[in-house]
Amino acid sequence: MQTQPKASHFINGEYVEDTAGTPIEVIYAATGEKIAQVHSATPAIVEQALDAARAAWPAWAAMSGTERGRILRRAADMIRDRNHELSVLETYDTGKPYQETIAVDATSGADALEYFGGMAATLTGEHIQLGDDWVYTRREALGVCVGIGAWNYPTQIACWKGAPALACGNSMVFKPSETTPLCALKVAEILIDAGLPKGIYNVIQGLGDVGAALVTDDRVDKVSLTGSVPTGRKVYAAAAAGIKHVTMELGGKSPMIVFEDADIENAVGGAILGNFYSSGQVCSNGTRVFVHKDIKEAFLKRLSERLATAVIGDPQDPDTNFGPMVSERQMDIVLGYIEKGQAEGARLVYGGKRLDRDGFYLEPTVFADVKDDMTIAREEIFGPVMAVLDFEDEADVMKRANDTEFGLAAGVFTNDLTRAHRVAAGFEAGTCFINSYNDAPVEAPFGGSKNSGVGRENSKAAIEHYSQLKSVYVRMGDVEAPF
Ligand SMILES: NC(=O)c1ccc[n+]([C@@H]2O[C@H](COP(=O)([O-])OP(=O)(O)OC[C@H]3O[C@@H](n4cnc5c(N)ncnc54)[C@H](O)[C@@H]3O)[C@@H](O)[C@H]2O)c1
Numbered sequence: 496m497q498t499q500p501k502a503s504h505f506i507n508g509e510y511v512e513d514t515a516g517t518p519i520e521v522i523y524a525a526t527g528e529k530i531a532q533v534h535s536a537t538p539a540i541v542e543q544a545l546d547a548a549r550a551a552w553p554a555w556a557a558m559s560g561t562e563r564g565r566i567l568r569r570a571a572d573m574i575r576d577r578n579h580e581l582s583v584l585e586t587y588d589t590g591k592p593y594q595e596t597i598a599v600d601a602t603s604g605a606d607a608l609e610y611f612g613g614m615a616a617t618l619t620g621e622h623i624q625l626g627d628d629w630v631y632t633r634r635e636a637l638g639v640c641v642g643i644g645a646w647n648y649p650t651q652i653a654c655w656k657g658a659p660a661l662a663c664g665n666s667m668v669f670k671p672s673e674t675t676p677l678c679a680l681k682v683a684e685i686l687i688d689a690g691l692p693k694g695i696y697n698v699i700q701g702l703g704d705v706g707a708a709l710v711t712d713d714r715v716d717k718v719s720l721t722g723s724v725p726t727g728r729k730v731y732a733a734a735a736a737g738i739k740h741v742t743m744e745l746g747g748k749s750p751m752i753v754f755e756d757a758d759i760e761n762a763v764g765g766a767i768l769g770n771f772y773s774s775g776q777v778c779s780n781g782t783r784v785f786v787h788k789d790i791k792e793a794f795l796k797r798l799s800e801r802l803a804t805a806v807i808g809d810p811q812d813p814d815t816n817f818g819p820m821v822s823e824r825q826m827d828i829v830l831g832y833i834e835k836g837q838a839e840g841a842r843l844v845y846g847g848k849r850l851d852r853d854g855f856y857l858e859p860t861v862f863a864d865v866k867d868d869m870t871i872a873r874e875e876i877f878g879p880v881m882a883v884l885d886f887e888d889e890a891d892v893m894k895r896a897n898d899t900e901f902g903l904a905a906g907v908f909t910n911d912l913t914r915a916h917r918v919a920a921g922f923e924a925g926t927c928f929i930n931s932y933n934d935a936p937v938e939a940p941f942g943g944s945k946n947s948g949v950g951r952e953n954s955k956a957a958i959e960h961y962s963q964l965k966s967v968y969v970r971m972g973d974v975e976a977p978f
């Protein structure tokens with residue numbers, strides 16, 4: 496497959512290059528080989544992208560929602576038609592198994608374009624009667640939105656930010672992660688092929704400095720970041736200085752609680768999905784798995800048996816279901832946490848090593864007897880490392896589950912109906928799961944509380960974050976002035 500894009504950036508409906516920008520190598524995680532190179536955006540490219548987005552959005556905002564929505568839904572259909580090609584590319588970009596990318600990545604991007612495309616025509620204000628006078632509200636676009644992506648779901652993130660922004664009549668400049676620059680370019684190309692006016696969705700490459708240049712620019716009205724908490728703090732502060740709207744989708748260290756009455760097979764399945772899908776590189780993963788002491792050993796035994804059946808290998812092989820870390824750097828970070836887990840006294844019950852093969856492969860890793868204050872129970876690892884902690888009492892485990900700076904997600908496995916809902920209500924987290932883990936349908940709000948984020952992606956809630964209301968007061972009688 497051709498992995499080298501036509502050019503580094505996509506601006507005003509065209510691929511654009513500026514080789515003066517710092518080269519960014521794209522490394523295939525499964526082999527360690529270079530598969531493409533792009534250039535970081537120069538100040539001239541940043542200017543070009545923001546000028547294009549600024550110039551294009553008023554006409555786009557003035558189009559009817561039906562027309563905007565039709566273009567987004569056409570793009571969704573095109574993504575679905577090209578799912579195989581896009582999934583192969585996503586696998587090259589991230590190293591994630593094709594078995595996952597064909598099922599989730601481009602299709603969830605298409606879901607967002609279809610959902611928000613359908614919603615575009617329904618966006619309205621309201622009428623408020625005040626005696627003879629009245630107020631009507633107009634739901635208006637914000638203007639130019641900047642999207643900044645993480646590397647774990649490059650197509651999905653490009654679409655989850657782009658679809659609601661465009662549906663509301665905004666334009667977007669999207670900067671993918673420097674680790675995975677390829678997929679967002681395809682999204683931009685497909686949107687143009689679907690009929691999107693030039694300049695409405697632009698992609699530029701770069702590291703944090705390019706992201707920072709976008710965030711601080713006066714032409715930008717809204718910033719939506721998917722990334723780590725430390726980056727979130729910087730971006731939020733910079734956006735606040737310019738009084739910009741923000742959405743922050745940040746990291747997590749989410750709890751999953753398995754009660755003694757849970758269906759163990761389902762709970763083990765949920766823990767596998769919530770720790771080892773995408774080789775553990777998922778923001779909402781339930782990496783602190785609290786298992787009731789009465790079933791802990793049975794849980795660990797079944798978990799180890801099922802982990803032994805993981806098919807680890809060439810991510811482009813459809814049978815492979817566990818791939819490499821996205822980069823050597825990420826692999827080294829995760830190995831550092833595994834060392835810390837052992838040094839701090841956690842019991843390694845599965846995996847723990849780098850695999851003896853090319854690429855950045857780690858074994859799926861499980862620690863038991865983890866204590867709340869251990870580093871592997873407190874910090875986001877963003878890799879295939881599960882921490883299993885014991886508990887006996889519901890009130891106590893709830894306190895421990897919520898004792899974290901993060902609040903992205905949380906899950907509970909139990910067959911006790913009232914306990915399930917009581918626990919879900921008690922979680923300090925934006926997205927909770929009962930007898931399931933990591934489902935993220937476009938119809939449901941997704942996002943975090945506490946340090947895990949601000950705002951919500953997907954669902955009707957996202958419309959509030961990409962539009963603003965204008966109130967128009969209409970007086971029907973004479974004006975009564977005091978003098
Ligand atoms: N909540 C969610 O929906 C969600 C989804 C996926 C990933 N994540 C989080 O993302 C993190 C992993 O991704 P990562 O390593 O790419 O994160 P990161 O914070 O290192 O980078 C994220 C993006 O921000 C850019 N950036 C860095 N510094 C910046 C600055 N000062 N100004 C503007 N942009 C800047 C990067 O270039 C990149 O595009 C994890 O913490 C994970 O939990 C969250």
Ligand SMILES: C[N+](C)(C)CC=O
Nearest residue numbers: 647648777778779935
């Ligand atoms: C949003 N989600 C859970 C699909 C991917 C986060 O890393």
